[in-house]
Amino acid sequence: MDFHYNPIKVALYIGNFQLILLMEVIQKENRNLPDSSLRVAILGATGAVGSELLELLESRQFPLSHLKLLASPRSAGQVIQFQGQSIEIEAVEPDSFKNIDIVLSSAGGGISRQWASTIVSSGATLIDNSSAFRMDSNVPLIVPEINPQAILNHSGIIANPNCTTILMGLAIYPLHRINPIERLIVATYQSASGAGARAMEELKLQSIEILAGRSPSPEIFPYPLAFNLFTHNSSLNEVGYCEEEMKMLNETRKIFDDPTLRISATCVRVPILRAHSESVNIEFKAPMSVEQATEILNSAPGVKVVQDWKRNYFPMPIDASGKDEVLVGRIRQDLSHPLALELWLCGDQIRKGAALNAVQIAELLISKNCVKSQIAKTF
């Protein structure tokens, strides 16, 4: 084939090239971000965890170029203040995730299932706070202090574990890493916040009513929670364990990458607003002294050892509320078993139990350079 300099073709070629360059500039302008800044959407922005996510993105100076707040049509139009700007909440729809790098979803399993494939095919990475994908073998289930390496294998969805599981994991994984755990027996004392902001409100209003001598009917919870407690309000399986208890078993096994770890849990809802507590009996494969366990936990990430034996002062929900760390104390020898220790922990259910862990996963994505849009950029 003959090759001729066709001036029209050359002009078109140069023009196309300029257009491509221009598009790049415009796109970059629109994103208004340095390379490491991300466009984030919060799905479920009006809930208890959604509010905490906003607070954390701000206080942790998350590298954010754009923040989109999504919720149900019911909440659309509400305006939320963020870093001095007013952001209007949008109803989630198929186009919501275009030009978004990370979606932090905290709107329940149904919503996550409904939008996950749209999110992933839009090129965003979903960090999902629901239980929808946690046990999916293609989805990493991550507590950044425990199994950050699992993030390398994500395919667009990363699951944020169950709150009670995260809190226990932080306290026991550092011990497990040194001396494998044989068996865990745990009893929980779980706050209203695990059932959302409306459940917290119900606890407060119900307390006022009961103190005034009235008998209000519960709406969010199946039974009154004020001055009462009951088995965790999730459905029971055929052998009598509720979903929350099975999450503690199955999710801990997945996060620890230890599929035979033996766990028996009893999950109980107590009239506390926003921090969960747990009594944990840990049987190790080999002896571990109280001193060694305390020393390990003193330097464990995300853990703060709180135990003043003389004052009988140990972790309490009012002290754990609003804190990043899980508070661990009463580390003591189990009097009934030479290889077992007992410990007690409290952690903020909304914060490290949900929002903080999700934001930490997003930060881990950035530091490992494995946000999907970042991966795309490297090609």
Added chain:
Amino acid sequence: MDFHYNPIKVALYIGNFQLILLMEVIQKENRNLPDSSLRVAILGATGAVGSELLELLESRQFPLSHLKLLASPRSAGQVIQFQGQSIEIEAVEPDSFKNIDIVLSSAGGGISRQWASTIVSSGATLIDNSSAFRMDSNVPLIVPEINPQAILNHSGIIANPNCTTILMGLAIYPLHRINPIERLIVATYQSASGAGARAMEELKLQSIEILAGRSPSPEIFPYPLAFNLFTHNSSLNEVGYCEEEMKMLNETRKIFDDPTLRISATCVRVPILRAHSESVNIEFKAPMSVEQATEILNSAPGVKVVQDWKRNYFPMPIDASGKDEVLVGRIRQDLSHPLALELWLCGDQIRKGAALNAVQIAELLISKNCVKSQIAKTF
């Protein structure tokens, strides 16, 4: 020696005999009792347990010939209604226990220690709700449904066990009797009432204050209990267990007459008014099925099995309050051990945990005919 009918002596003899008969009649009149009725004193009549003792003596139609109410000088002079009569509270003093058959004491260990020898030397039997004499080898420690036979050996003092221990004992002894328990791991959810009526009031007032946005200082408890929880407020031993936890260990061993039973307990105070809950993990020496355990507990004295798996309805403090029985439910296989079961219980701390058990001990004394004054009568 000659025998003469001396009319004066005969007259005196007959007179003396009549006098003796008369004294007997007067004495009986004063006691106003059939032979099985008893003169009872309540020491600590104004407390939470004291009030419940009064209610129980009345509702159980306890065979009572006389009721004396004793308290500190601070409460003396107060008038309490009982069976339609007004009874004035008296300050306890050395003569208080004369002509008393049974003393039900619920005024704390110090008061019990102070008055025990006076009570016993006055000829009364002390049923003591404090921990003062529980571990004394000469003092039977009794839950009538578990070890009624121990009452036969009393020497004037019978101890009423710790509330948390009584409630757990009722639920597990019927199983232990069939298939010995190897090891217990228990976490408790204990109400304010365990610390008395003023502690219950503190929880209520504190809740009102907190709901109004204020931060009240606790007075009875070391830390705020409203919307909070903390390690049981009893002193800690050198290995980190609080007194309440050691009571569960030592008292259960004594009541079960099993000095090597292995128990590890975590006792926690929760913002509940008057019923304790416990999560109990029971490892048996031999396998026991959930069905067998349920069947045993279905016919166990003092126990009511409450479990509606479909409704996720299990024992709750609001249902246990004011009930005689300990409510037991969620009887299920421990997923971490083939020989272990899990169960959950709630019981009224003031009632079966204290006052009811004490009254049952008094009833047992009568039925076994071993009130000290009754024993004396048989000679």
